[in-house]
Amino acid sequence: MAGALSLQTVLASFLEPHVPRPPRQAQVCAHLQACRTPAMGGWLLQCDRCQAVQPHYFACRDRHCPHCQHHASQRWCEQQQQAVLPVPYYHVVFTLPHALNPWVQLHPDLLYDLWFQSVWATLRAFAAAPRYLGGELGMTAVLHTWGQTLERHVHLHCLIPGGARTAAGQWRPARSNYLFPVRALSRRVRGRMVSALRSAYARSELHRVTRAGEVTALLHTLMQTEWVVYSNHCLAHTDTVVAYLARYTHRIAITEQRLVAIDDAQVTFRYRDYRDNGKHKLMQLAGAEFVRRFLLHVLPKGFMRIRHYGFLANRCREEKLEQIRIALGQADERDAATIVVETPFDGYLCPRCRQGVARVRYPIAAIRWKGG
Template identity: 40%
Template structure:
């Protein structure tokens, strides 16, 4: 069921005033994303006519913006991406680990997104691979699917990486599959310490190479001595690495991947109210008891838009990456080898891929619930009206 309130509706209603108020601070990327979401599934992008052969209903379907920050455009992309991952699943338990940056490093990440976000993804996977390769813990080459998230429940800046990992890996000579212990993958404390050391070392190296530049409240970090002291303080605190219990089966693995891979800062379904000045949305406070976690937060519309735009990714940045035997350069061959060593001769769910993909390309008739089809009639885009040049001078 479609939500009564949407991010697109908020931007259409309040985006112009937000642009005027923040003209000196809103960059080209933010303006481009706002414009794309505002135009999504409207006459501005054109469309086509769909028809139902059973009841004869016809309706216009306007084109999607396909922007990766648009909440409405992620559903189909998620289905197709998850369907493509079905063939990669192995008949082993899967584990879920989360690597989070502490606040002092997260503020650095916000001003140097491209560099620090890439480090966060790479170091998270490297930490898992290094500990897993140690014979004391597993002694195997593992595969990692890493997904970057930059938001917390209240849309504040909270960079962290979700890693989904098969429970085992290939032996060093790739002749056998080494399984992890039941219900246990790798020790969290060991992961946390190595993650902290590797990340701070890489961050210091990036600063020495001139890849980090700071401004406004963090301008003082451009001084090498100050930056070093800042990192020293971060070494003295515990970094959060969370390892969840293994998934119950392949369906849960796919549900997790679908839930994390194509999410944006807020789903339309979380927005519960909108008026001329405020937006209210549901969020979870994980510091409270489970029965008392869900709350309603009310923000001024401009503050809501500001928080939404905090999570725009740098152009060309890939927030889903694969490492180890799941790396794109050799994934097909390595998965085939893993499947052979595990005694699984054929990939599961081959037909599910085609059917799921097909469902993502069509929708049901709202009257008779039969599939709609494209008629071949296209609707050209309609340009938005230009501001009037008329000026009334009453002087």
């Protein structure tokens, strides 16, 4: 099959127009197919040296788009850099059991929200306990819903400064290499999530789960299993923290760099097999199956998949971070060079002569998109 190895090519080749899809999935497919094409409209640019004319089409800015998310990640991390503290950071990952995947399919907003709430409530309680930190924790949590083979694998990546802010505004550093005991975290978050689901069912919020006895039986089973929690004492330098955070914040289910081949029937892509020591392997999927798996990870419209908690919560971040920096004996060292300043579009280096500047000549109207 001719064409670039891209998600646009995959969708153009294997998205079956006669298959009914939820409106949100159809909307995302339309955005990704239209991104940087005449469907989006744009500018006609002309070089001020060689006079070459070329179109520049607008981006879709959909958070599921691999092209748009790269730039969004850069902008976001530049903004977050000012919130990074000069302390070690911990990376903790909480995985939702796969037994709950059918409920995620039926009630994604609810399950994702309850998972955020349960994870934060668990970590907050551990941090407040005098035997651990005895203070307020800060956390940035990022929701991922996929595994390496694009199957549903819901988990939260939590990046946590290594310490807590006490009621007196002092900083109490963490002493353990793993922040809190992993097994204890696992059991506590299990209890909180099962309790939250039971309460949600009592409030009729799991109304699409209709099989008699399913809720009681599944919640009982979940309480008998070990939930997966991973903790790592990972980072000690501010620049490293920002770069590390960028790896997780604006990811999509699969990057185009992992695509190996697209033919008339299937898609081949690279993945890491963590059950085999993280070896890189190839997987071939029928094109329609690849699209199905990719669309499993379309988030509900408006859903916040990056959230800040504790002293990193947006409503109080500036004040509390200032207190913590004073407690750490650190002056406000925010570098003005890292502040992003938006400037008007002023053209590009001409790709033809590589000397002139391609400037806007006139706008190109968008084509009304009828896909999806």
